[in-house]
Amino acid sequence: MILLSFDIEEFDMPFEYGKTISFEDQLSISTQGTLSILQILKRKGIKATFYCTANYAQHKPEIVMQIINEGHELASHGYYHSDFKPEHLLQSKQKLEEIGGVEIKGYRMARMMPVDEREIEKAGYVYNSSINPTWLPGRYNNFHRPRTWFYDQNVLQLPSSVSPLIRFPLFWLSFHNLPMGIIKMLSASTHRKDGYLNLYFHPWEFTDLKQPERFGFPGYVTRNTGEAFIKRLSNFITWGLTKGYEFARTGDFVQQIKERD
Template sequence: MVLLSFDIEEFDMPFEYDRVISFEEQIRISTEGTLTILDLLKKNNLKATFFCTVTFAKNAAAVIRRIVAEGHELASHGYYHSEFKNEHLLSSRLALEEISGQQVSGYRMARMMPVDEKEIKEAGYIYNSSINPTWLPGRYNNRHISRTWFMQSGVIQLPASVSPLTRFPLFWLSFHNLPLWFYIHLARKTYEKDGYLNIYFHPWEFTDLRNRERFGFPGYVSKNSGRQMIARMDKFMKWINKRNYRNGTITEFIQQVTIE
């Protein structure tokens, strides 16, 4: 099964590059990108899981209603994108359930940072998708962690997909920077090996990020953003359908593998 997920949040990433962006612009850019994603999913008849912060959900209620109405899954990405306390695990789940009217079963920590599995369990989540099981300088050192899903502390851990053997990450940055044919090659190899793909993106990638003065992003972040990202994602979604790969939400996948 191909598991497409999108981390929808207040667009605060420019702060990491010493740029200032108003809260209104953070919400506007993420809203624009999320609507584009929903249009692509509808066009290609695919489902996805949206990991959402409460801050974004409260300021984009119409977007959340559309996510739910079109059969996608809403999961928690925390209360805020740049602030975390253990109590946010429970409070974000409850707030998102109230806003959406949908059960929230999954959690993903902002920036795929570590989170205590026992705290995840106590907050009432079924699964956690906060692990990138690879090595990236200054960010991840997780080569010792299983590439594929596993149970820990009563919670299903669903790492982001990485390629077999080399553990090359198939996350958003590689989608932007690799030739699309090669990304698809790695995705196919990983799917054939693991029986599923778990890959994630963000709404702001679907807007033009090339204004370095405004955002401060290096080329490897802004490359193939905006219209190019939309075109690449459309081609990728068409490839999923052409291969007749199964697609669904993460909860649907969890239900499948736990029954088996």
């Protein structure tokens, strides 16, 4: 089973590189990418999960409703992408449920940062997908965390997929920078070992990021973005379907686990 997920947020990443971008542009770029993603998923006939900030949802409720109406899962990505308080866990869940009219079961912390699992449980989430169980310089070292799903504070934890043994991360940057043949090889070996893949991306990756004066991103971020990434993800989905892998929403996968326990 392959779980595709997309983190919809106000596009604030340029701030990390010393650039400024208006809030209107942040919303516009994320929306443009989200619409491209929805087109890919519709064309391929598969469903996915969208982790959305409440801030984005409040300003773009029509996009949230399109996600839901097209059969995808809506989950929480916090209230704001660059500001976190423990109370945001419940507040974002409530706001998304108010806007979307659906139950919010899943959470993903912005930038995969640590979050108190006791607070996650108190806020009423069924699952949390906020761990990248590998080491990324300057970001996190999670070699001590499990590679695959586990329970913590009665919440099912669903780490992002990494390869067996060396824990090579199968996340968005890998999909931009590695040859697709290697991505598919690593994906197949990880799926064979774990029985599933949990992959995450961002809508802005599906837009043109090769604008150094505007965003200031290094080449490893901008490589194969925009149309090139639309083709890459489409190619990967076709490969997965050809291999006989099932694509599913994260909440449905989590429900299967809970029913087996």
